[in-house]
Amino acid sequence: MAEQHEKALVPQIRFTGFTDPWEQRKLGEVASGFEYGLNAAASDFDGEKKYLRITDIDDQTREFRTDDLSSPDINNPIDDRYLLKEGDILFARTGASVGKTYLYKASDGKTYYAGFLIRAHVSDEADAGFIFQSTLTERYKQFVLLTSQRSGQPGINAQEYSDLLLPLPSLMEQRRIGAFFDRLDSLITLHQRKYDKLCVLKKSMLDKMFPKGGSLYPEIRFAGFTDPWEQRKLGEIAAFGGGHTPSMSDPDNYEGGNVLWVTSQDVKSYYLDGTTTQITEKGAKELTLYPMGALVMVTRSGILRHTLPVAELCKPSTVNQDIRVILPQEDKCCGKWLLQFFISRNKELLLEFGKTGTTVESVDFSKMKDMILRMPSLSEQRQIGLYFARLDNLITLHQRKLELLRNIKKSMLDKMFV
Structure with missing residues (x-):
């Protein structure tokens, strides 16, 4: 590949041997159809005819999600106009997913597309794979953002997709x-x-x-x-701790600090080796520095509506008031095992110890200390x-x-x- 920067319609990186500037063309000049899909409900998959709706296109990979297949709910023979073939690209035309695209592959089988999608068939003058990748660029995202604006929910119609300007090599x-x-x-x-x-x-x-x-x-x-x-209480096999927030009005508590300080937003994985905010030795003066291997649990946060975050400290850290620290007694409990226990019982623990009706979601940690574990x-x-x-x-x-x-x-x- 070679790097180029000079001309407006020349990309930064190209395969060797290509030097001509790209030309701007409307999508409608290299694709045809722009037809709306089948207006039918979805029914259980019949083993043959697949039905592709906006929700069946994976948001990240843009592939046809096959974990919950369905078929069009039609008794009469389905018009083959709605049957996808190679070279077809689908465009979502309305709602929050407007602009989402999907490139049909023969490996996806006999597939019909639904009414909230628009099908464009790329001609032999262009490469369907290239056109599809063009719809993943920032340029295309800007087109969707500007074109989809409506008085009601966002939308882009067939003519507007046809008028999409694409630089083509x-x-x-x-x-x-x-x-x-x-x-x-x-x-x-x-x-x-x-x-x-x-x-x-x-x-x-x-x-x-x-x-x-x-x-x-x-x-x-x-x-x-x-x-x-054996059955044991959590309080019999571990000690506990907590923390607080150093005064934010005193910059000496934070500026230039290198002491890890765990808050609820830091507990995003099961192993915690860094924090969003670090505090100074002065800020940590009245806090406990917990050792590597201790477990931290979020006990007060909006995230507790959905999950109970728990992690193992990979580095010595302090914590704020929304975090409780669990220190397994080495002669009674293995911290790595206890972490997996909390992971395995996540939803049950949240249901059993979560507090409802409070301003901020929280966990009754004092009760959790008395819970029985099988070990x-x-x-x-x-x-x-x-x-x-x-x-x-x-x-x-x-x-x-x-x-x-x-x-x-x-x-x-x-x-x-x-």
Whole structure:
């Protein structure tokens, strides 16, 4: 690839051998149809005819989501005008998803498209993959933002999509660019599937490696462990702590600080190694610096409407008043096991200890201290904790790889399109 910056209709990065400026064309000059979809309700999937609606297009990947397939609810034979074929691109025409696009692939099978979508068929003069990738650029997003403005809900009609101005290179260059992004999308999809499989595996193993109901025996155990799990109160196997907010009117509490200070917005993953705000030694003077391995739980925040955030500290940290700290007693409880216990019981704990009717959602932590846990021996706890820590690490690696690939794609969309 070579870098170019001079001409207005020349991208920053191009494949070697392409030097001509791009030409601006209307989408309607290289595509035809611009037809509205089938006006029919969705019914259970009949095993043959797939029905694609706006909600079936994945917001991130723009692929046809096949986890909840449906068929058009029509008794009579369906007009094949609504049957998608290669070269077809769908455009969402109304509502919050206006502008969302989807490129049909033969691998998606026999697919009909619904009425809130507009179908354009790309001619042989252009590459459908290139046109589709053009709809993921900032230029296209600006077109949607400006064109969709209505007195009611946002919308873009067929004629307006047809009038969309697109800078186009030669057909050969379009094909090279389209193929490049197709390979990149395949790589992203591959890592997304690996990530999803690992998340499903973890959910399944949490369900099977912790006892269900009133049982004292999990469904799956490591070899050599056969004893029943024992019941203990949380307060018997851990100590607890908290914190507060240093005075914000005193800049000496914050400016130039390097002491980690955990707030509810920091507990977004299960392993916490950084905070949005750091405080100074002066700001931390009246706070406890909790050790690496301690657990932090959000006990007061709007996020408690949906989930109970818990994390393990990867570095010594202080906390504010919305966080409670759990310090497992090393001779009784493995912190990594306890973290997975909280993850496995997240929804149940929120239902049992969440406070309702208060101004801000909160958790009754004083009651949580008295809750009964079913626990295996310390050695079994350590094995379980280590297993899930390794699994979490693998999940994080795939998540970071996905983020990297998505960032690469975003950057290349910016630089390979005008």
